Amino acid sequence: MANGSLYNYLHSENEDKKPMEWTLRLKIGTRAAKGFAWLHHNCNPRILHRNISSKCIMLDAKFEPRISDFGLARLMNPIDTHLSTFVNGEFGDRATPKGDVYSFGIVLLELVTGEKPTHVSRAREDFRGNLVDWVAELSAKGQLHDAIDQSLLGKGVEKEVFQVLKVACNCVVEGPKERPTMFEVYQLLRAIGEQYQFTAEDEVTLPIDGGDADFIEELIVAREGIQSS
Template structure:
């Protein structure tokens, strides 16, 4: 027979059981039940984990697309602003002719002189033989063609008394140069630009030369002409075009250069029907022109800033040795000066942006222009793409951004 259960519950593992619930009027009340824990949130119907991941990925990708779109819009606005800036500050160039009227002043003498020649700007075509009769050597004109930059006829002043050009180059008379060019005939016309005309000539000793003379009304005064002559007479380098002589007869201002027979880099890169240059030739041209530019910046004291480095001003001989030409805009710069403040001049597509904005000229302005020439050599593109109204610098920058 088993004994009755004790009044107090037995302990299990040293823990006493809770006391029985109190009674009221002999009725036992059970303890109040605790509220159930909140149910775990369930995903909305139809949205699985994979769907949520896809949704989040779509939001992230959409944000990236919007960010890229904003970036492209900013780049487009900056590029448009830069184009408008060049259009306003470029003294020579225009949007219709981005290569600018400061075109090459030498080209292949055997090329036909017609309006389709790719070397000359469309707004300044070569004079056709039919439009003006060819002049014989016996008929020496009183002056070169009288067309000025703005269509005005403004003769240059005579040489100032007591002012000497101060260098040992040959001095030619106007009659001597007229005979050398067959009366400045159109057949010998090599090119023309904002500065003046250039004719091929043959001196009495048989030497071929390129004779460059100022247009009437071109804005080149006595001091400017003498400054250019002084700069050109100081440079002597294999990769720079050398000056043979000059002419200051009356109001005439002419410079006589060595003749470089193989045209310009611009002609070989962009001329119609020209064969594609191989890489060895391109590298040779780049190195030669770089050496000529380095001579101006590092070996001349004071240094010379060319201010118009472009493919049209790099001439090539039959061995494709490069010669930097056309010092009409060159400036001296002291080694102690940080910059030279001057009017913004140059050719559209080659101007350094900081120079175009401030007018503060340094040798780095030439380096930027030479960089554009290198891009032309590498890509074969023109400095300004007329079809897309885009510069080669912007095109390369955008291409790198999209890598």
């Protein structure tokens, strides 16, 4: 792929490469979310990726995200949500749709903070956690804004960046039931970046079918707390 993986591009150690602009980060995040939402909610049969990370999101010549690494993917049975396989190695929980959401939340944290999932360059010297731990620590101290990539500050986009940061934080909460669905994540990101028109309104729709009553009920739970924040 022309521009490699999101991980390698975002975390490049090439000092001559300029930091990724915010609109590009939001575009990649929104369109990747659209792809994962389609796998979860519109693909027939539905698919769990189970290995979401910035390394599996490839960027073409126009920086369009392409989802790769389906080696752990499996067909989704809405009733079967008790698998024992862990998502993305060090992170996530059991391989359910909400496990994919957790892993995608880490990708969003990378886009907002510019930090790697397992190493936080701006953390205090004695910090021994990962990116999720660092953001949680800042949030607990009322310093969540300090997590934002400093290259994004002072460019008139801080409100959008902070909104995406809060979406990411909702994706990585400890309780799976408290996380949004991938459909909701996509809709939230799309709303945040509405002025850029990254995606068409009807590209991903919420399916309604008689066999998934409980699953569909979970999908349409109101996320007013996230949307209003």
